[in-house]
Amino acid sequence: MQVNSLNHGDTETLRKKILRAFVSPWLPRVSLWLAPILFLLSFFFLPLSKILILAFNTSALTKTNSQLILSTLGFTFYQATLSTILTFILGIPSAILFSRFNFRGKSLLRALTAVPFMLPTVVVASSFNAIFNQHGLFSFLFPSFILHPSSFILILSAHIFYNTTIVIRIVGNALTRLDPKLEAAARSLGADTFRVWKNIILPLLRPSLLAAALLVFMFDFTSFGVILLLGGSNFSTLEVEIYLRVLKLPNLPLAALLSIVQLIFTLIFSILYTRTINQITTQTAPRFSLANKPKTIKEKFFVATFCLLLSAFFLLPLLSLPLRSLTRLEADRGQRGEVQYGFTTAYYIELLINRRGSLFYVTPIQAARNSLGYASLTVLLSLALGYPAAYALAKPTRLEKFLDPLIMLPLGSSAVMLGLGFIISFGRSLASPWFVPLAHTLVALPFVIRTLQPALASIPERLRQAASTLGASPFRVWQTVDFPIVSRATLSAATFAFTVSLGEFGATLLLTRPEYPTIPIAIQRFLSQPGGLSFGQAMAMATLLMILTTLAILAIEKLRLPNSGEF
């Protein structure tokens, strides 16, 4: 706010003052928020409130229903808490591994841990199944060792598989940003490793640990596909229960009630999350790497153990898909019983053949092209909307403090319910292919904003001021000051949006046009018909998706700036 003394009486300054009163600071703020808010209003808040208003009915507030909601909420909390703790047990040592040590294959291993986050649930579920079922990779490698993990353990491992990367990214980034002088000072004063961690590192890491925990918890809390595909509906989280009450045992008022409960909790987590993440950005950021080669035996042992552990945990499920897509399992004709393993490229070749002359057949190239097309549009759209929002959030006023948690909300709302809201809001036009990137942007936008915001906040205002006092135009200021710092964050935000779109199913949200299937939809189609060829083709298609995703993530890793890349 401009605080001028009122002594200047001439009309020129008065005019300016009036102009300023109108212009600053609200007008630029509002214009920054205009597009993102309009987008969220029309594609999230309005459709969702429309369906909630239509479906909500006080008759749903019965005793049995509230018991159901309470027990579902209880299980949702239980599995999310357990998953979060387990994710941290693997995630924290991994974060230390990546931030403190250099070793061969580090960037590949790091990329590997990020791949699952972007894979569609169908693929992750089938890769877990490909390992653990009777003739899966596991029993092939260790034929004498029988392992039949229970559904609940499968759910937990899938959650760890998905979310460890969040801990590695957020906590790892904070670790690399710690001022090494603090640690060195403590050590020179005689503190041992335990005391250094207890008194220096952990207190400084607290906001990042909290932020990571909240985000992981939020994803586990709203987990849907993993639970349904690996666990079955006996394990009912809020999200699964909403799905059941919308589609299978229709009871819309109850579904609306469950959705409201879930939204309230998501909002609470979002508020907590944005509070803690804002504490992180104020930390100082040294711009050199702390990572060293492991020196002592203890360090070497730690690096070797965790490299092996991470490779086993991430590589096995990820490799099981390409392996399975090249393996023939069917017993040979006339030869009954014994399963024959054999090498085949038939599944890939068959992907190129339209045997039934089907109208909806697409080549893998076309499916990839559809996926890539939607992903590119998602990138453009989410950057166009995310950039101004992140810019405003970088210097938060009261308006931003209010809006910040709302941006995260789409991540925690039930897709099934929102889908119904979409259909009553947009009707026929929902079948338009243009809705696909819109729906994907809804999911990608929070990630994009979270990636851009810290980078934008890290630009010291005095640099911009210096540039403009030297006579640079606003565009030139942006070009010479902002752009070099933001370009890498922009690239990594773009890649996030890209991979989110590649893996996002989104079919529950929209009316799909069968002529333009994406790769995840093509995978689902193959999985829904019997026959060895169908299954193999699904695996082949999933492998293609995995390769695309890995390439995109390797690109992020290569372009990562030390102070960007957070969610």
Place this chain on the structure above:
Amino acid sequence: MKKLIILLSSFFFLLASCAPTRPQTLTVLTHDSFAISEDVIKTFEAENNAKISFAQGGDAGAMLNKAILTKDAPIADVIFGVDNTFLSRALEADIFEAYQSPALSDIADEFKLDPSNRALSVDYGDVCINYDKSYFAENNLSVPQSFEDLVKPEYKDLLVVENPATSSPGLAFLLATRAHFGDDYLTYWQSLKANGIVVVDGWETAYYTNFSASSGKGPQPMIVSYASSPAAEVFFASDPLTESPTASIVAAGMCFRQIEFVGVLKNGQNKPLAQKFIDFMLGQKFQEDMPLNMFVYPVNKNAQLPEVFVKHAEVAQNPAALSSVEIASNRDAWIEAWAEMMK
């Protein structure tokens, strides 16, 4: 300026004169399993100067949900794939426009479940138990021929079924047991449970993770699937097969017949074209195209089955009978009682 106006108006005139030849569009709402051959649909489009646009709305239940929610301003003109377990819900919601199609004369009466001809049957498929032929041959085990057989100790731990709350073949199987045992169906399920029946959520998991004869090579040699699945195993085999690795148990009362319906949606845009498309879907060309695209059977008497169906798929003898009104009014209660019991 004047030139521009003349140019523009002649352009619009040209556009207007083109209009009669521009194809009219018809939107068809289907479930995700819908598929059709390109040349079949092209024939219809050419003959009627039409463009058919398909929109998929999830599985049969999700699709119907969407149609009911938007019945005042429908998202499509024709709907394909409401089945007999959902039929009365659709009829109650009154989403269809009645249509006395001339093609009805070619359709057997057993499939005509809606006397008012708002929903017209288009295909059917039987949900039956599939078994792994080689497992039964190797273990010298006879194939069960009744529901009562399934609870015998020799079939312990051998059957995987889908959860009726989440899967449509799962529901069909529950309905078959309900039709056979009446109110005692839960007692029967109790003995199935005691005999180690495995329940999973979806057909995909059951088939590719649990079933021993699929390429998943799972632990159970019996699965609730479709009577046409053995034909699909041959059609989609990685290596050419002369014999299907699986077969269906089609004994009396053990299968449930799913009949799918099409209908003109109320308040749709182009009723004459919508009706023509219904005639087309009930006609021979489309009916003969369906089996290999969706692995269902035609309802049109004149439609010929493809060879792979004739050789490798069987039709159920006396499938279980339950009226769609009875199903609609009880399905949720039956499912919830079942879920409670299986906990």
